Amino acid sequence: MQVNATLPPQALADVLRTMPKAELHIHIEGSLEPELIFELARRNGVALAYPDVESLRRAYAFTDLQSFLDIYYAGASVLLKEDDFFDMAMAYFRRAVADGIVHAEVFFDPQTHTARGVPFETVMRGLTRARETAQRELGLSSAYILCFLRHLSEDAAFETLEEALPWREHFIGVGLDSSERGHPPEKFARVFARCRQLGLRLVAHAGEEGPAAYVRSALDELKVERIDHGVRALEDAELVRRLARERVPLTVCPLSNVKLRVFDRLSDHNLGQLLASGLVATVNSDDPAYFGGYLHQNFVETFAALPALQVREAYVLARNSIEASFAEASAKARWVDRLDAHFESFH
Ligand code: ADE
Ligand code: ZN
Numbered sequence: 001m002q003v004n005a006t007l008p009p010q011a012l013a014d015v016l017r018t019m020p021k022a023e024l025h026i027h028i029e030g031s032l033e034p035e036l037i038f039e040l041a042r043r044n045g046v047a048l049a050y051p052d053v054e055s056l057r058r059a060y061a062f063t064d065l066q067s068f069l070d071i072y073y074a075g076a077s078v079l080l081k082e083d084d085f086f087d088m089a090m091a092y093f094r095r096a097v098a099d100g101i102v103h104a105e106v107f108f109d110p111q112t113h114t115a116r117g118v119p120f121e122t123v124m125r126g127l128t129r130a131r132e133t134a135q136r137e138l139g140l141s142s143a144y145i146l147c148f149l150r151h152l153s154e155d156a157a158f159e160t161l162e163e164a165l166p167w168r169e170h171f172i173g174v175g176l177d178s179s180e181r182g183h184p185p186e187k188f189a190r191v192f193a194r195c196r197q198l199g200l201r202l203v204a205h206a207g208e209e210g211p212a213a214y215v216r217s218a219l220d221e222l223k224v225e226r227i228d229h230g231v232r233a234l235e236d237a238e239l240v241r242r243l244a245r246e247r248v249p250l251t252v253c254p255l256s257n258v259k260l261r262v263f264d265r266l267s268d269h270n271l272g273q274l275l276a277s278g279l280v281a282t283v284n285s286d287d288p289a290y291f292g293g294y295l296h297q298n299f300v301e302t303f304a305a306l307p308a309l310q311v312r313e314a315y316v317l318a319r320n321s322i323e324a325s326f327a328e329a330s331a332k333a334r335w336v337d338r339l340d341a342h343f344e345s346f347h
Pocket of ligand 2: 025027177205228286
């Protein structure tokens, strides 16, 4: 497909919004907007450390990953009932459809909730009902990926896996998130080996704040099929060649990377270099309620900041997102056909 057109900003923004695409890196707890945090706090009688929405929002000034995680886990403390999880997930699914997403693979962090005494079943019932409602009422395809918190122990991850097994058909895979530095992928090699035996799909955060070596060990020790973030892989030329050769997708989150100071400015972001190096990069929102926007906002701001990104890159990024998803081959083929039709006018 020849998509060499150069478009003015508004026309490019329209293309970015309406092109069919998948989102592969979104933490559902990171879609919890301050307004919903306050509503749920009121509904559940939970005391918050901030008096109002504005003061909570003002606290969203992060210096690194940990400074974000502290406030993100505090925000999740208002989630207690099945309906809370349902309301949170439905709000995200509505936003996803508005941004032209046709398929979303959504992370959830059960340990954040079970550690507070919320039963695994409560989390899963609310999320599952939302997923089914989004399919039925919004026509949105989605799937869940259970993330283990890497700052917790291997034993805790095994316990969470045991708890999750009765719900096996309600999530397609497992991931690894939370504090990266000091918690290398290999800490969870045995848990991931077990998940692999169970037929679960495997992904892991690596090379966000942690070094390129963590990307390599996620591939070698965990045998993951995608790398979440992976932007620091560019520091290792041999690793970049391998990622390109093996077509390992990277789920890149540009606004997140700036908010968490992985890059100083969006104009410093390496997404253009990742694509130019032949990597299967995708654009994602990570924790949109905390980082300044959902998927479309990530696309628009990143394309505005990086002039090398034009219509061709929009097509490649959307196509990568569909092909890197864990959806069935027939669904992927249907979405790629729709994507090609969408770009037909730029031949
Ligand atoms: N959990 C939620 N967002 C995360 C991120 N960007 N990195 C690691 N863990 C997370
Ligand atoms: Zn993430």
